[in-house]
Amino acid sequence: MKKILTITIITLMFALSATTSYAYWNGGKLSLPPLLSVQHTIKIGQWKKPVSNEHPIGTADPFDIGKLGGIDVVFKDGVYYLVYDHDMGGASMNSPWVNPLKPYGLDYLRNTYYHYENKPSMVRYQNKIYIARHGGAPNDIPNDKEYQAWGLIGSVSVLTWNSQGLTFKGEPYKVGTTVMYNDKLYIRNNFNTEKNPIPGTDMGWNLYNDLYFDQYTVYKSFDWKYVKNMKPVIAAPDKNGEMRLFKLMKETNYINGRLVKPTEDNSVWSPYPYE
DSSP states (O other), rough: HHHHHHHHHHHHHHHHHHHHOEEEETHHHHHHHHGGGOOEEEOOOOOOGGGGSSSSSSSSSOOOTTTTTTOEEEEETTTTEEEEHHHHHHTOOTTTGGOOEEOOOOOOOTTTTOOSSSSOOEEEEEEEEEEESSSSTTTSSSSOTTSSSEEEEEEHHHHBTTOOOOOOSOOOTTTTTTTEEEEEEEEESSSSSTOOOTTSSTTTEEEOSEEEEEETTOOOOEEEEEEEEEEEEEEEOTTTTTTEEEEEEEEEEETTTOOOTTTTTTEEEEEEOOO
């Protein structure tokens, strides 16, 4: 009896380990130990960590568009928004003129207000980068036609940063030049002008309209619609390593010859809840 049992176990182990196959989890491939292998691939479907657990501390999700007092950043349909008007009457996300939210990111969104004065809005639409020309931008979908509310800057491919430090027209990068790098938009500032730093790795480029803090970007107050001197709100790890919202409390984070980072000085970057 003991001999028969031993033979049965060995046979079973051989059968189970005879083929190496894989299980798939969120598109990734996971190799199973031999004893757990099965003869056929198992498709277990898509898995995604709940978005609500990923939000920086201080972000509202869900939220009431008519009750935004004290809330600076909200999340809806995969997009983070900065609240620029906390008390807008008749607030709605169905019209750019009563939408109190300014989207983070680069992709063009309908029913969104876009600023056209003093540092006009830039957006990505159909793999091209456009800049707002006049007050009709909130109503118009970006296109390449002349005299439209949006002006074409260039396609993502021709605007991609290159190590030669030249635009697609063959001109050297100068202050104000716009480039794409790692799916983000950067604007050349007046630091390291004698070099051609890689965006996001050294001073010289400001990251455009991104929620997450970039340590080489010079952040400044800005105007949006009728609101003057708005303070940037970004997300960055706090002293405990938790992602948290920080608001710029000064006119800029460039102070005394250096860029101040969140957690270094709360009088420059105030962590949520803001002091």
